[in-house]
Amino acid sequence: QGQLVESGGGLVKPGGSLRLSCAASGLTFSDHYVSWIRQAPGKGLEWVSYISGSGLSIYYADSVKGRFTISRDNAKKSVFLQMNSLRAEDTALYYCARDAVPGNYPNWLDPWGRGTQVTVSS
Amino acid sequence: DIQMTQSPSSLSASVGDRVTITCRASQNINTFLNWYQQKLGKAPKLLIYGASKLQSGVPSRFSGSGSGTDFTLTISSLRPEDFATYFCQQSYSTLITFGQGTRLE
Numbered sequence: 176q177g178q179l180v181e182s183g184g185g186l187v188k189p190g191g192s193l194r195l196s197c198a199a200s201g202l203t204f205s206d207h208y209v210s211w212i213r214q215a216p217g218k219g220l221e222w223v224s225y226i227s228g229s230g231l232s233i234y235y236a237d238s239v240k241g242r243f244t245i246s247r248d249n250a251k252k253s254v255f256l257q258m259n260s261l262r263a264e265d266t267a268l269y270y271c272a273r274d275a276v277p278g279n280y281p282n283w284l285d286p287w288g289r290g291t292q293v294t295v296s297s
Numbered sequence: 298d299i300q301m302t303q304s305p306s307s308l309s310a311s312v313g314d315r316v317t318i319t320c321r322a323s324q325n326i327n328t329f330l331n332w333y334q335q336k337l338g339k340a341p342k343l344l345i346y347g348a349s350k351l352q353s354g355v356p357s358r359f360s361g362s363g364s365g366t367d368f369t370l371t372i373s374s375l376r377p378e379d380f381a382t383y384f385c386q387q388s389y390s391t392l393i394t395f396g397q398g399t400r401l402e
């Protein structure tokens with residue numbers, strides 16, 4: 176069964192940086208868009224960013240534009256989220272999810288990872 | 298942004314009950330609506346895509362319907378493993394958005 180596994184979360188001070196990773200196994204990856212989605216405590220899901228299979232098409236939510244950078248390494252079947260200038264409001268559980276239809280976006284997301292927790296606090 | 302409004306936010310039900318959850322979009326999204334199940338500490342799981350298409354491996358007691366702005370997820374007869382949070386997602390717009398979730402307890 177294919178899966179995605181996130182890592183890299185942790186506790187960081189405001190203004191700090193973290194780099195999240197999303198590793199795929201057992202599923203096709205290089206042709207698919209991948210998104211990062213977050214869920215703050217007690218809140219709903221918020222889409223953060225996507226990257227196309229080639230890495231040439233990238234998009235960010237306004238709330239993270241200029242601070243977060245998404246990238247991917249298809250040889251390692253991984254997607255990354257570099258998060259700089261972190262704020263308290265970035266505190267959330269961060270999920271990666273694969274867009275189910277190769278070469279196309281947006282569609283339904285399958286699979287998702289279990290998430291990695293990011294906490295921004297002094 | 299397309300706003301997705303789910304109701305109810307929580308729902309108390311019993312094993313064997315028929316349950317319906319509603320998702321309303323702030324504009325016409327055709328049938329670009331997907332449903333997921335989320336259990337604590339686990340990855341969200343796709344149930345329904347394209348408003349009414351059952352994802353492979355998902356039990357047939359789950360069904361989805363609707364188009365335009367109003368959509369429903371129905372569980373025909375609740376099983377113990379169905380107690381979870383359910384949320385909708387629109388894939389009509391590049392800026393995908395989600396409902397706030399319905400907790401089934």
